[in-house]
Each structure stands twice: as C-alpha cells, then as structure tokens.
Amino acid sequence: MTLDSPMRINPMIRHRASHIGRAVPRREDRSSLMGRQRYIADLKLPGMLEVSFVRSTEPHARIVSIDTGPALALPGVHAVFTGADLADVELFPQKILYIQPVHQPALAVDRVRYVGSPYAAVVATDRYVAEDAATLVATHTEFDPLPTVADLDQALADDAPRLFDDWPDNYLVNFPADKPEVRKAFEEADHTFSDTYVSQRQTGLPLECRGVLADEVDGEFTIWTSTQSPHIVRTTIAEMTGIPEPRIRVIVPAMGGGFGTKTHIYPEDVVMPWIARKLGRPVRWLEDRFENLVSAVHARDQRHDVDVAYDDDGTIRAIRCKAYCDVGSGEIFMPGTATVFVTGGVLTGGYDFRNMEVHHFCVVTNKTPSGAYRGFGTPEGMFVMERIIDRVAHLTGTDRVEIRRRMILQEEQMPYIMHGGGRVDSGSHAKGFERAVEMIGESLERVRARYADDPDVRVGVGYTNYVEPTTPTYHLTTGHWAGYDSATLRVDPDGAVRVGLGTTALGQGTETTAAQLAADALGVDPDDVTVVMGDTDRAPYGLGAWGSRSAIVMSGSILMAADRVMTKAQEIAAHMLEAAADDIVLTDGRFHVAGSDTPTVTWSQVATAAWVRTVDLPQGLEPGLEMSGYFEPPELEHLPGMDGKVNAAASWSNGAHAGVVSVRVSTGEIKIEDYVVVHDCGTMINPMIIDGQVHGGVAQGIAGAMFEHFQYDPETARPLFASFMEYLYPTCSDVPMMTVEHFETPSPDQPLGVKGCGEGGTIGPAAVVAGAVDDALSDLGVEIKATPVTPSAIRKAIREAADGGGER
Amino acid sequence: MMDTNPGLREVDVSVSINGTQVSHRVPARLLLSDFIRDVVGLTGTHVGCEHGYCGACTVIVDGDAIRSCSTLAAQIDGSAIRTVEDLATDGELTPMQQAFHENHAMQCGFCTAGFLMTLESVDPDGYQEKEQVIDLLSGNLCRCTGYHNIFNAVCSTWGVDS
Amino acid sequence: MKPAAFDYYRPGTVEDALAALGTSETAKVLAGGQSLIPAMNFRLSQPDLLVDIGGVGGLDRLEVGPSGVTIGASVTQSRVMASDEVAIAVPGLRRALRHVAHLQIRNRGTVCGSLAHADPAAELPALAVACGATLFLQGTAGRRTVDAGDFFLGPFWTDLAEGEIITGVHFPSEAADTVTVLDELAWRSGDFAITGLAAALTTRDGTVSGARLVSFGVGGAPRRMAGAEQAVLGFALGDDSSALYGAAYEDGFDAVDDIHASAEYRREALGALAVRSVRAVLASNGNGTGV
Incomplete structure (x- = not known):
C-alpha cells in the first residue's frame, strides 16, 4: 500500500x-x-447506412464460393464485403500463452466453425433492404460441409474431426493435475464415490442486443458500441486495424444490460470502423435477437467428473474434479477459457476445504464461442460442491445443515487461503449461513402446512454458501490487461x-x-x-x-x-x-x-x-x-506463483442462499415457494442498488437452474434454438419474490472496506434448487445431477430412481 | 374476380401519436415499432426481440397495450397511439413512474417503457390481487431487476397487498 | 429480423378478400398477426400478398345468443375474454383464454386466427374441439361449415382449402350439467403448452356421465382422447384414478419428443392432467365454480 x-x-x-x-x-x-x-439503436448520423451481417448456416464447413452479384444488384445496396476483403484484419490478439493459438480473421474467410459465424457484411440504405441483400448473399454461398463436433464426448473422441488443422486435438486448454495428498486421501478414506455433474449452455442475454455505429472524418474515428470495456475495444481496434489509437474515440451510449456478454471484442467491433473508412460514410449495425442468440457469447457449458473420498462420519477427505468447459468454436477474444479456472478455484465456496485436485480442460466444438456471463464459472462450481456435500450427507446419514456447519469458514480463519490460492480476506460465512437456516426454517414450516393435504406435492429445502471473487485480474483472461x-x-x-x-x-x-x-x-x-x-x-x-x-x-x-x-x-x-x-x-x-x-x-x-x-x-x-x-487493488495477483496458486480476485464477498421448493410428483412441476439471501459485500455504498443487484442475480441464477438451455442437435451440431420460444427467459411469474438481508464485514484490504456485489446473486440458485428438489423427493431416491431442473428432468429422475432401485 | 394482385408495396399511414396527427407513406412491410422509432422519431419505445416475446416495444393503440414489433404500421392506420413519451406531463412523472424510481424498479431501463405502457393501459381495479399483478407483469421481460422491485412499485401504486 | 417485402391489401368485404387471395399462391390472411408477423420477421414466412381482414365489415361481430357464442374472424381474444355474457354462455372460453399468451398478444390476436394457425400446442383449437365448436369457412366456391373435431389435421395444417378463409366460429352454450375446463403445463407463464388438456365434462350425482377430452401439445394436433373418455365414465371424486391415468397416458401414444420435454414426459403429464382436471370439476360440484 x-x-x-x-x-x-x-x-x-x-x-x-x-x-x-x-x-x-x-x-x-x-x-x-x-x-x-439514448441507446445505440437510438443514434443516427446524417448519411448513415445500415449493415447486416451474413452468418454461417453451417456448423462446420469450407466456404467454396460467395456470389455477391445478386445482392449488389438490389436497389439500395451500397456494398457487400466478404471475409476475403478483410483477410488481413485479425480478430484475436495472440497474447495468451497457455492456450492453443486461435487465428481468426474478423470475418470468416474460407472456413466456418459454428452457425452464426459472420462471413460477409452487406451495407444498404436501411435494415430492411440490408436483410434482403444478406438473404441473397446467403442463398448464393456454396458451403462444403465438414464433419461436425457437437459436444465434449465427440470432441475428445480419438477419431474426432479437428476444428483447427494446426492443433493436435480439440483441447484449447489441457491442464491435468496430480496431487499426492489427494491420492493419499483416496487410499485412506472409508469410502469413495464418483459422479458427473453438468451445467448447461446459457447466456447473459441483455434485453438490449449489441450494436455498433462507426464514423470516420479526416482519419478520426468515432465508434459507438454497446460494450462493457470501451478502452479495451479501442486498443484492440487500433492493434487489429492499424488505425492510430489517438484517432479512435469509443463511446458507449446508454446500455441495456451486459452481464458479461458485452465484455468481449466482437468481429463487428472491428469490421464496422473498417467499413466506415472504406465507404467514407457512417455505418450502423444493430444486432437482432436471432443474431444475438447464435453469435453473442454463450457460457456455463461445463461437465465435472468428480471422485470424492469421505469417511463414515461425513468428513470429506478429498475431491478430484476433472472440469471440462465446452467453449464452442473458441473464436472470440477474450477467449472463454478463464471461466473453468474460476470454477476450479472457487468450487469449495464458503467452506474450509483444501484437499482438492482440479484438472482444467477447455474443448472446442462447432457451437457458438463461449465466454463471460455473470458469475463467470462460480455458479457451475457451487453446483458441484453442494451436490457433493448433499451426497455425502445422504450416504453417511449426516444432517445437511450439520455437515455444512462443520465445514463452513469461521471468522477466526480469515484471511483464508483457498486451495487454488484465493485469499478470502474476511466475511460472515458461518453467521450468514445460520441466519439463512433460521429464515428458511420458518417458511419451510409454512409451506409444509400449505401442502399437508396434497399427497402429490413434496416440499424440500436447499442451501448454498458461496464466495464471490470480485475485481479479478484480467491478465489471466486476456494475457494483457491486469487490474x-x-x-x-x-x-x-x-x-x-x-x-x-x-x-x-x-x-x-x-x-x-x-x-x-x-x-x-x-x-x-x-x-x-x-x-x-x-x-x-x-x-x-x-x-x-x-x-x-x-x-x-x-x-x-x-x-x-x-x-x-x-x-x-x-x-x-x-x-x-x-x-x-x-x-x-x-x-x-x-x-x-x-x-x-x-x-x-x-x-x-x-x-x-x-x-x-x-x-x-x-x-x-x-x-x-x-x-x-x-x-491497482492491493492483494490482487496477476500470475500464479511457483506453486501454481494465485489470488486472482481483489476481494471476496460471501453469501448464503436457501430456498424452499414444492414439487408435484405426478407432473414434475416445481415452484420456488420462498428464497432467502444473506449477503455480505463489505461496506455498502448504496444498499438499494445492492439489493437490486442481488434480486437480478438470483433471477438469472434461477433462469439457469430451471429454464434456459441452448441445445444443439447431437448429430449435426445445429442449434435447436432461434428465439425466445426455445430459450426460456423467465417472466415475473417464474421468479419468486425473495428476502434479502445483509451483513457488512468490511474488506480489510480494499478502500472503504468495499467488496463488490454484481454477481453473487447468480451463484446460488442452481445449487439451492437442486438441493431442494433432492430433499423434496428424497423418499423417491431422486438425485439431481444436471441443470436445468425442468419438470421433464424431474420426472425422468423419478422414473430412473424407480427403475434402478436407486443407487442411493 | 380480380386478375391482378390488388395490394400495394407502399401505404399511407395516418395516425395520432401522443396527440399529434402524423401522415407518412411507408413500405407496407414496415413494423409499427420501426414506424414509431425511425419515421416519427420517438425512440423511447425499444425493440428487444422482434418476435413478440419481450414486451419492450409495448405501446398503447386505441387504449390497448400491444406489441409494436408484431404489428404493421399499415394495420393501425387511423388509430391513436400512445408511447412512453406521453406519460409525464410537463416533466412531472406519473405516480407509476415515480414509484418505479422510488422502488428501484429499473436498472438498465431498456424494458421500462414497455412495462409502463402495459401498466398505463389497464384499469387497476381489475388487478387488486397480487397474483393478478404478477400475471399482468409476465407479459414483459426484464433481465436486471428479477421483477421484485417492479412488483413492489406496482403494488404500492395500486394499493395491492404484496 | 425484418419481413421480406410484400403487397398489402385491406379489403372491405369478404368477397374482395377472397378475390385478392385468388391472385397469389403465397398470399396470407392477416388478422391479429401475432403468429404471422413474428414468423415473417424471421423470414420463415414470406407471402407476396397480405390480405388484412381487419377492415372487413361484419367480421368484427361477437354475438351471444341462446345457442351459444359466435365470434367473427377479426374479434380479438381480449374482447372475448372481457365479455361477461360470453363467460356465462361458454365459461370455458374465458378459462382457456387465461392461458393464451399475455395481455398484449390477446389484445391483437384473434380467436379465429389461432384456429387457422393451428399450432399443435395452442389452447383455442383444443378448446374448440372439446366444446364441439363449428367453424364457418368461405371461399370463392361458396360457404361451408366444419366441425372443429374435423378441422385440425396436423401441425399448422387444417381443412382450410386454398383461398378459403375462416369467417367465424360458433361455440355452443355450455349445458347446465357440463363444465368445460382447460389445464396445461407450460414451463413459463403464457407459453404454448408442453402438454395440455381441454375437457368438457358432464356430471350427474357426483360422477362423470359424459366427457370430451382433448389433448394438445402432445401430438401433431388437438385430439379427442378415446380411451380416457371411456375410462372416465362413472368416475367419482374419491375413486382410484389409476385406470383414468393409464387410459390418458395411452391416449398420448404419438407424443412428440423435443427440446422442452420427452415424449414419455408428455404421456405422463397427460395422465396427470386428466386426473387433475376431472377431480377439479367434480370438486366444484359439477358447476365449475373455482376451476
């Protein structure tokens, strides 16, 4: 300091x-x-033209030919650019040393690797005509389809088609691990089990889509773009296009949400100023919702193969976790690789547990590139940890609250160094959990009484205790910027x-x-x-x-x-x-x-x-x-030490969530009857705004726990979604009213004791909902291992438990 | 019998919008949302999905809240439209607008106009139970607030026991 | 997401509408447009002519008479839902419309448009079959009527001939001993059903004496559930429901498997909905109060 x-x-x-x-x-x-x-879509400049991007309809293909003639012949069309026109404009600065190199031109030139990949841009007088022309370009493009890779198993098969010819396989990141003390614990423990937990592909989905308006006057560029990182966009545009950086002004108009999806440098950010310079006119592109669903980053597509060693008394001795992230085609900067490291690093949440061995893998597939979404790997990790705890509690006959009490971080342990080097500076973990247990206990009784006469309805409660790493380093993510x-x-x-x-x-x-x-x-x-x-x-x-x-x-x-x-x-x-x-x-x-x-x-x-x-x-x-x-926040580290550990976040907020659900056995219908949050983000600057962050975060967590899921055809790797009819963004009826309370444990390291609160709400719900459904259906032997927990998934779990007699 | 297609590529649309009469010749395919935003220039009405799900584009046509992205400008020729710009009078917020502010019922603000126009279009007497309020609010999506404070703002304005 | 170009025509009479439709093979009728316009925005539908029947005289009639409710082709769902007279004559309409999308959609969406669109997961086609509704069709060759039960042929596929339009639909008044209900499972409020059931149940002395049970969202079209209709006869509130459940489950034999739910789920859900709908009606003493 x-x-x-x-x-x-x-x-x-x-x-x-x-x-x-x-x-x-x-x-x-x-x-x-x-x-x-005034949002990006509300801005216009005199003489402005509208751009529509032409996007791949193939999951994996070579581009054989593009005939732009019919599109250019359409009245109102000013230009059509294809990947070849911008072949020298790279999108992906090669700065991150621990990943395979991804060479990506701003527009795909000869090969596309996901449906939605932009490979041409049409410029016209208005968006209607631009779309007419884009349709013509699309119908006059000849693709030569290549074998596709739709999921992790396909990508990792011995004979898997490779997405990048210069790679040995489909691993963008391949970090296995081996810890002798974990091996030892597996030899010594009373019991072990192995299981697989899955988080589905989702996205942040701001209500406002992305957009770029670019203008060039006398060599000076003004770029309005809907981004969370205007200065980083500016530096990257300068680097990728060779435009001197002082001649670039990036302006972010009012933004209709971001949630991480707008942190990335997208192809359109780079292509639009290029077009403005080329045509000498202002040009605007407004992403539509279909484009947004297929081309803005996805997230959370993770699988965890875990082995757990535990003793008869409910003590967890060691966890080995192979964490796989399906990062889609990987053609995005910053790449979606960092999330899985966050998952691995914070998987133990608010618990005192360090005997972990985490293997980190990022795998490319023919799907939309994945990246940031509020929570950035933490919800996936908490889901795994709480599932493990509930399983051990069940297997050893330990009460689910009691087992957590034994493990939860205590104030006197602060600062607590997590297994991956995360330095939890302070917090109210134990106190927060007790308060959440108390609050939810009261409502659990009420809900049980409400359904006492309905034998079809079961009621259960779920818990989670998480830490929220805030103000992380950007260096491990971008290989460039820091904190x-x-x-x-x-x-x-x-x-x-x-x-x-x-x-x-x-x-x-x-x-x-x-x-x-x-x-x-x-x-x-x-x-x-x-x-x-x-x-x-x-x-x-x-x-x-x-x-x-x-x-x-x-x-x-x-x-x-x-x-x-x-x-x-x-x-x-x-x-x-x-x-x-x-x-x-x-x-x-x-x-x-x-x-x-x-x-x-x-x-x-x-x-x-x-x-x-x-x-x-x-x-x-x-x-x-x-x-x-x-x-520069104190205590924040940007590179791992010799032991591989790194405190990649400046501070660590914490929270306990608990929820009561009712489940109808006959239909699998699930309702969150009550949801409580006990939150601690240190000194609060504006409690009203913090509550709003928590509410919205919980709603997005519930969206991931129960509703939203990008599904792809396993045979063809084609998206099985195009709209909100397939991607189920929850409404007011689908999100419960919740109770939020706060403890205020100031960070000893950060100014004013502030910690940060943007993501915490999102971390809890998947773990809570899964735990509560398990609890509600415990007599049926149901165990939830994947999200989203839909009625169909619940019924399937009930059937499987009945058929298999249940492992449990 | 007609031998040839009687339709027109361009149509004349005359409407009253927020009390002002406007007339424009526009493409038949022009969506009402684009008419309001690009032709009339009232950008308070937002476009979030263009397929009738998110409700950001909600406006009031002849008293009814509708999705302007799923309506052609041509269809509402002769109607009276109200948009979010028509709510406050001389800069004075309506009670519902004020309640949104006081209850922190908005974050990025992109969905706000749609919610306000839905709420403006109905008679609160028909929404005195909290389940009715939740059902009404379910026609508009919000990604930021988790709906919690929107619900509270409506209940406080309409005197609904939340 | 903007529609491809088309010609727009707003006729004043049914005859002019039909004549215009005859000039193009890809022409479409535009009523509320709540399904059509989104599909056009995605360019999944690219008609070269839209015939807007919003201005056709007479199609905006909503008539309630002794025989039932007649709904013209341009009558919105909200208007039907708001009418207390309709709710008295055919209570099932208001009950079903509560499940249809949201206020803003119902304010423009029409009852007849939903029938013509024939989404297999939509509520109103199933309700029409359960109620024994009659559709009024008109083409250049003349007028005809068709029973709702014969109208829905498959996903987005009906008995409407080329160039023919629905001018109205008649829902018969609900008999005093009959209750029509609609229940569905949808993952979100206002969505099309994952599985739905429309049921017209006649009861006598606390048991079911007659039933029209119609599934939707399960197979390709709303369909009468022959097995369950048989199994439910004589059912009383306290009865064991396994036979009814099993029959309804079997009636879902061609349930679809999709991203939202498995076929097996839909069959189970259909069984559960049948039991729960029948019990709800019986619990209301057969008069539908509170269902």
Missing part, C-alpha cells in the same frame, strides 16, 4: 451526513422513465465536481454510486457531482465494468484523485485564509482553519482561483484543479 492509495475518506473532511451507505435514489432513472435515454482502474476529478470554477471514470455503466447505477463516493471524498453534495464514463475522449483509460469490479476500483481511484485534489485545495484555501495548509479543514463544503468557524472559503472560491483568478494562487503553484487516480 502506498500513500497514494488511501483506504478511507480524508480525515480533514467533516460531514454533517455521509452519502456512502445511503439508499440514494438513482440519477439515471428519469431519462428512462420518460423514454429519453487497475481510474478516476479523474475536476472541480470547476462554480465549485461543482466532474468525475471521469475508466469503468463504465451498463445499467447498474454506477453514476449514482460514483457521485456518492465523490461527494463524500470531496465534502460536497452528490447533486454537485457530474459523472462521465464510457467515452474514451472524456474519461480516463480504464478496463471497464465486469467481474463485480466497479465498486472497488472506483472507490480506490476516486479516493486517490480526491486526496490529490484536496491537498491542492487546502494549499489554495490556506493561502486565501492566510493560514498553514495543514491547519485547513473542510466542513460541509467550506474550508476554514481547524478550530475556527470563520472565515471560510468555498469550493467555488478555491476552484475559481485555480482556473480563473490564478492571480490569487500561492506563488509558484500550478493552476488547475484536476487530478487523476489510477488504482
């Missing part, structure tokens, strides 16, 4: 009331309520504050929380703070909003910048008050000498001296009142 990274508000600032910790209503709301928020972010604070002559942030907003209320932080950090009112982000010309370089990082990085960078502003402001005020700078304090927005209420000078007087009446500045002091802070 350096002096430049303060952990708390400058003690020279005294407030009547702090803004941090208050449920300040959101400043972002009004424009949306009135329909005046910092930035803030620039300027006090204008009127005393109002402008905050520029390197992170960006995608609907999570960042402007409101940043204003709360800056207000306290400079002793001003939040209404006097303006927040600017998502524009590479107006905001400082930063890595963006993903990995639940904004709370930590903007706290740190705002505090750093504010401290620098304060130091200078004190010097100016001291000069004006004819006192020593060290004696100057700021009380409710006015500078004065400590111990004396008058005279005072205001922020406006200080800032006016700094910018306007510079004759009032102390001799030799540089004009201006604008300072930046670049905050």
Whole structure:
C-alpha cells in the first residue's frame, strides 16, 4: 500500500451526513422513465447506412464460393464485403500463452466453425433492404460441409474431426493435475464415490442486443458500441486495424444490460470502423435477437467428473474434479477459457476445504464461442460442491445443515487461503449461513402446512454458501490487461465536481454510486457531482465494468484523485485564509482553519482561483484543479506463483442462499415457494442498488437452474434454438419474490472496506434448487445431477430412481 | 374476380401519436415499432426481440397495450397511439413512474417503457390481487431487476397487498 | 429480423378478400398477426400478398345468443375474454383464454386466427374441439361449415382449402350439467403448452356421465382422447384414478419428443392432467365454480 492509495475518506473532511451507505435514489432513472435515454439503436448520423451481417448456416464447413452479384444488384445496396476483403484484419490478439493459438480473421474467410459465424457484411440504405441483400448473399454461398463436433464426448473422441488443422486435438486448454495428498486421501478414506455433474449452455442475454455505429472524418474515428470495456475495444481496434489509437474515440451510449456478454471484442467491433473508412460514410449495425442468440457469447457449458473420498462420519477427505468447459468454436477474444479456472478455484465456496485436485480442460466444438456471463464459472462450481456435500450427507446419514456447519469458514480463519490460492480476506460465512437456516426454517414450516393435504406435492429445502471473487485480474483472461482502474476529478470554477471514470455503466447505477463516493471524498453534495464514463475522449483509460469490479476500483481511484485534489485545495484555501495548509479543514463544503468557524472559503472560491483568478494562487503553484487516480487493488495477483496458486480476485464477498421448493410428483412441476439471501459485500455504498443487484442475480441464477438451455442437435451440431420460444427467459411469474438481508464485514484490504456485489446473486440458485428438489423427493431416491431442473428432468429422475432401485 | 394482385408495396399511414396527427407513406412491410422509432422519431419505445416475446416495444393503440414489433404500421392506420413519451406531463412523472424510481424498479431501463405502457393501459381495479399483478407483469421481460422491485412499485401504486 | 417485402391489401368485404387471395399462391390472411408477423420477421414466412381482414365489415361481430357464442374472424381474444355474457354462455372460453399468451398478444390476436394457425400446442383449437365448436369457412366456391373435431389435421395444417378463409366460429352454450375446463403445463407463464388438456365434462350425482377430452401439445394436433373418455365414465371424486391415468397416458401414444420435454414426459403429464382436471370439476360440484 502506498500513500497514494488511501483506504478511507480524508480525515480533514467533516460531514454533517455521509452519502456512502445511503439508499440514494438513482440519477439515471428519469431519462428512462420518460423514454429519453439514448441507446445505440437510438443514434443516427446524417448519411448513415445500415449493415447486416451474413452468418454461417453451417456448423462446420469450407466456404467454396460467395456470389455477391445478386445482392449488389438490389436497389439500395451500397456494398457487400466478404471475409476475403478483410483477410488481413485479425480478430484475436495472440497474447495468451497457455492456450492453443486461435487465428481468426474478423470475418470468416474460407472456413466456418459454428452457425452464426459472420462471413460477409452487406451495407444498404436501411435494415430492411440490408436483410434482403444478406438473404441473397446467403442463398448464393456454396458451403462444403465438414464433419461436425457437437459436444465434449465427440470432441475428445480419438477419431474426432479437428476444428483447427494446426492443433493436435480439440483441447484449447489441457491442464491435468496430480496431487499426492489427494491420492493419499483416496487410499485412506472409508469410502469413495464418483459422479458427473453438468451445467448447461446459457447466456447473459441483455434485453438490449449489441450494436455498433462507426464514423470516420479526416482519419478520426468515432465508434459507438454497446460494450462493457470501451478502452479495451479501442486498443484492440487500433492493434487489429492499424488505425492510430489517438484517432479512435469509443463511446458507449446508454446500455441495456451486459452481464458479461458485452465484455468481449466482437468481429463487428472491428469490421464496422473498417467499413466506415472504406465507404467514407457512417455505418450502423444493430444486432437482432436471432443474431444475438447464435453469435453473442454463450457460457456455463461445463461437465465435472468428480471422485470424492469421505469417511463414515461425513468428513470429506478429498475431491478430484476433472472440469471440462465446452467453449464452442473458441473464436472470440477474450477467449472463454478463464471461466473453468474460476470454477476450479472457487468450487469449495464458503467452506474450509483444501484437499482438492482440479484438472482444467477447455474443448472446442462447432457451437457458438463461449465466454463471460455473470458469475463467470462460480455458479457451475457451487453446483458441484453442494451436490457433493448433499451426497455425502445422504450416504453417511449426516444432517445437511450439520455437515455444512462443520465445514463452513469461521471468522477466526480469515484471511483464508483457498486451495487454488484465493485469499478470502474476511466475511460472515458461518453467521450468514445460520441466519439463512433460521429464515428458511420458518417458511419451510409454512409451506409444509400449505401442502399437508396434497399427497402429490413434496416440499424440500436447499442451501448454498458461496464466495464471490470480485475485481479479478484480467491478465489471466486476456494475457494483457491486469487490474487497475481510474478516476479523474475536476472541480470547476462554480465549485461543482466532474468525475471521469475508466469503468463504465451498463445499467447498474454506477453514476449514482460514483457521485456518492465523490461527494463524500470531496465534502460536497452528490447533486454537485457530474459523472462521465464510457467515452474514451472524456474519461480516463480504464478496463471497464465486469467481474463485480466497479465498486472497488472506483472507490480506490476516486479516493486517490480526491486526496490529490484536496491537498491542492487546502494549499489554495490556506493561502486565501492566510493560514498553514495543514491547519485547513473542510466542513460541509467550506474550508476554514481547524478550530475556527470563520472565515471560510468555498469550493467555488478555491476552484475559481485555480482556473480563473490564478492571480490569487500561492506563488509558484500550478493552476488547475484536476487530478487523476489510477488504482491497482492491493492483494490482487496477476500470475500464479511457483506453486501454481494465485489470488486472482481483489476481494471476496460471501453469501448464503436457501430456498424452499414444492414439487408435484405426478407432473414434475416445481415452484420456488420462498428464497432467502444473506449477503455480505463489505461496506455498502448504496444498499438499494445492492439489493437490486442481488434480486437480478438470483433471477438469472434461477433462469439457469430451471429454464434456459441452448441445445444443439447431437448429430449435426445445429442449434435447436432461434428465439425466445426455445430459450426460456423467465417472466415475473417464474421468479419468486425473495428476502434479502445483509451483513457488512468490511474488506480489510480494499478502500472503504468495499467488496463488490454484481454477481453473487447468480451463484446460488442452481445449487439451492437442486438441493431442494433432492430433499423434496428424497423418499423417491431422486438425485439431481444436471441443470436445468425442468419438470421433464424431474420426472425422468423419478422414473430412473424407480427403475434402478436407486443407487442411493 | 380480380386478375391482378390488388395490394400495394407502399401505404399511407395516418395516425395520432401522443396527440399529434402524423401522415407518412411507408413500405407496407414496415413494423409499427420501426414506424414509431425511425419515421416519427420517438425512440423511447425499444425493440428487444422482434418476435413478440419481450414486451419492450409495448405501446398503447386505441387504449390497448400491444406489441409494436408484431404489428404493421399499415394495420393501425387511423388509430391513436400512445408511447412512453406521453406519460409525464410537463416533466412531472406519473405516480407509476415515480414509484418505479422510488422502488428501484429499473436498472438498465431498456424494458421500462414497455412495462409502463402495459401498466398505463389497464384499469387497476381489475388487478387488486397480487397474483393478478404478477400475471399482468409476465407479459414483459426484464433481465436486471428479477421483477421484485417492479412488483413492489406496482403494488404500492395500486394499493395491492404484496 | 425484418419481413421480406410484400403487397398489402385491406379489403372491405369478404368477397374482395377472397378475390385478392385468388391472385397469389403465397398470399396470407392477416388478422391479429401475432403468429404471422413474428414468423415473417424471421423470414420463415414470406407471402407476396397480405390480405388484412381487419377492415372487413361484419367480421368484427361477437354475438351471444341462446345457442351459444359466435365470434367473427377479426374479434380479438381480449374482447372475448372481457365479455361477461360470453363467460356465462361458454365459461370455458374465458378459462382457456387465461392461458393464451399475455395481455398484449390477446389484445391483437384473434380467436379465429389461432384456429387457422393451428399450432399443435395452442389452447383455442383444443378448446374448440372439446366444446364441439363449428367453424364457418368461405371461399370463392361458396360457404361451408366444419366441425372443429374435423378441422385440425396436423401441425399448422387444417381443412382450410386454398383461398378459403375462416369467417367465424360458433361455440355452443355450455349445458347446465357440463363444465368445460382447460389445464396445461407450460414451463413459463403464457407459453404454448408442453402438454395440455381441454375437457368438457358432464356430471350427474357426483360422477362423470359424459366427457370430451382433448389433448394438445402432445401430438401433431388437438385430439379427442378415446380411451380416457371411456375410462372416465362413472368416475367419482374419491375413486382410484389409476385406470383414468393409464387410459390418458395411452391416449398420448404419438407424443412428440423435443427440446422442452420427452415424449414419455408428455404421456405422463397427460395422465396427470386428466386426473387433475376431472377431480377439479367434480370438486366444484359439477358447476365449475373455482376451476
């Protein structure tokens, strides 16, 4: 920790009331309520043309020929570009040393590896005509189909078709493991079992699809794109296209959600400025929902082959887990490889368990590339861990709450180093679990009573205790960027504050929380703070909003910048008050000498001296009142140590979820009757916004637990989805109302004790729902091993348990 | 008998939109959502799926909430349309808008207009049970809020016991 | 996702609509458009002519008389659902419409459009069969009527001839001793059914004396469940349900296997729905209160 990274508000600032910790209503709301928020689809430029991408209809094929003639002949069509036109524009910077190289041109040139892969772009006067032309290009494309790979087993078969000819097999990542202490435990334990757990393919699915609007004037590019990482998009475009980076301005308009899917650098991000330059006109592409389902990254497609060693008393001695991630074609940057390492690293969640051996594999298939989705590997891992715990509890006759009590992390164990090196700095794991057990116990009784007279309905309860790694390193993910972010604070002559942030907003209320932080950090009112982000010309370089990082990085960078502003402001005020700078304090927005209420000078007087009446500045002091802070979170590591361990997250929030479900045995219908969350993300900046993050996260977790599933034909690798009729995005009827409570255990390492809260809600539901269904159907011998837990899957499990007599 | 196709590639559409009369000649295939957004220029109505599932494009036509992505502009010639831009009066939010704000019933805001127009179109007297509110809200998708606070905003505005 | 180009025609009479349909082989009738327009947005449907019957005089009639309810081709589902007179004459309509999509869809979607579209998992075709509804068809060759039970031939396939349109449908008034119910399993609220059952049950002295049971979402079209209809006769509330369940399960012999559910699941669900629907009607004392 350096002096430049303060952990708390400058003690020279005294407030009547702090803004941090208050449920300040959101400043972002009004424009949306009135329909005046501007998303990418709301932007137009004079002379703008619309682009439609032509996407592969084949899962795996060589492109033999493309006849663009008929499309070009259509009135209103300005141009058609194919992969060959951009063959020199690579999409995938080769920076990550531990994976196989993926050479991918921005548009597929001679080979496509998934349905949805873009291989041509049509430019027309409007989207209707562009789609007419895209259809013509598609029908005039000749493909030579290649053998397909639809799933892990097919990809790993000895005679599997290979997706990339220069690879020896279909492993993008192949990291087996061998731990002697795990082997030893398997020899010594009373019992062992082996099983397989599966998380299905899903996606973040923001309600707003992606989009890019690109314009070039005199060699200067402006690119509006719906991304979570505008600066990274800018750097990558510069690198891939050779456009000098200062000539690129990336602007993120209002965003209709991201959830990780918009962290990636997509082909369209690079192709659109290329087209704008080529045609000398602004061009816009708006992803439609079909494109979104087949070409925005998928996630969570994992299988875990586990061996577990345990003793008669319910002690788990060792877990060996072969973690496989089906990353689709792998043609995306950042690649979808990091999630499986997160899964392996945090699989033990809020439990004290380290005798783990995790093998990590990423495998390519002829499916949409996979990548980031809220939770980033943690929901998959928690599902596996809680399934193992429930199984051991069952096999040894141990109570499911009791077995968790024995394993859960205790406060005195903090900081706790997890098996993979994750350093859980603090938390309320045991306390949170007890509270969740208490809350759900009450509702369990109520629900049991409600169905007491219906013999077809069974009621059960499920639990999970997770940790949420926040503010992760980007280095292991991208091979390039790491962990910092930035803030620039300027006090204008009127005393109002402008905050520029390197992170960006995608609907999570960042402007409101940043204003709360800056207000306290400079002793001003939040209404006097303006927040600017998502524009590479107006905001400082930063890595963006993903990995639940904004709370930590903007706290740190705002505090750093504010401290620098304060130091200078004190010097100016001291000069004006004819006192020593060290004696100057700021009380409710006015500078004065400590111990004396008058005279005072205001922020406006200080800032006016700094910018306007510079004759009032102390001799030799540089004009201006604008300072930046670049905050690298302490404790965050970017590369594994010699032992292979790495603390890849700056902090670790925690949570306990518990849920009660009812299941109709005859139909497998499942209803979440109650759901409770006991959450701890350290110091809360805005509790209202945190609750909203938890609610939305839980809803997405439930979507994964029970509804959403991208399915592919195992014979052909063709997607069996094209719309929301197949991909079941839950409605208000399908998500329960939930109870959220908080503990507030500040991080000892991070500024203000903040930890981050964007993903925690998503982590719990798959584990909770599976546990609760098992519990409800325990007398039938049902054990859930895969998500989504649909009525059809439940009935199948009931049948299989009856037929097989049940292993259990 | 007709010998030739009597249809037209382009049609004249005259509607009242938020109280203002507009007339445009547009392609017959133009979706109402695109008419509102691109022709009239009211972009508060959002497009989320273009196949009638997400409800982001919900507008009110002659009093009824409908999906503007699954309706042709040609079909509503002569109708009166209301969009989200018509809710607040002189910048003063409606009670429902205010409740969305106070209950944190919105995050990214992309679905918000659709929810508001659905809610605006119905008589609250028909939705005094919480199950009725949940059923009504199920015609609009939200990815951010988990619906929890939307439900609370509606119940608080309509006096429904949640 | 924008529709391919087409010509649009909005006739004022059925005759003009039919004449226009005769000019093109790919022409489609547009009523509410709630299935057709999404399909056109995906370019799964690319008609060269759309004949919008929204302005055809007379097709907007919703008539309730002693014999039942007659619903014109342009009458929306919401209008039917909102009518208390309809709910008294044919209570099954309101019960079934509760399961149809969402408010915004029902505000434009028409009852007849749903029948013409003949989605195998849709509620209204099954209800029409269970109620013994009659469809009124008109083509250039003239008018005819067809029983709902004979109308649905397969997935998205009906007895409608080329160039013929549905002008209306008549649902007969529900007999005093009969209750029509519709129950379904759908993974989300408002979705088409994974498995559904429409049932018109006649009861006497607490037992079932007559039944029309129609499955939907199971096979390719709504279909009468011959075995279950037989098995349910004489069924009383406290009776063992295994024979009824088994018969309904067998009636699902051609259940489809898809991404949402297995064929076996659909057969089990059909058995369970049959038992639960019959019990619900019997529990209401045969008058349908609360079902």
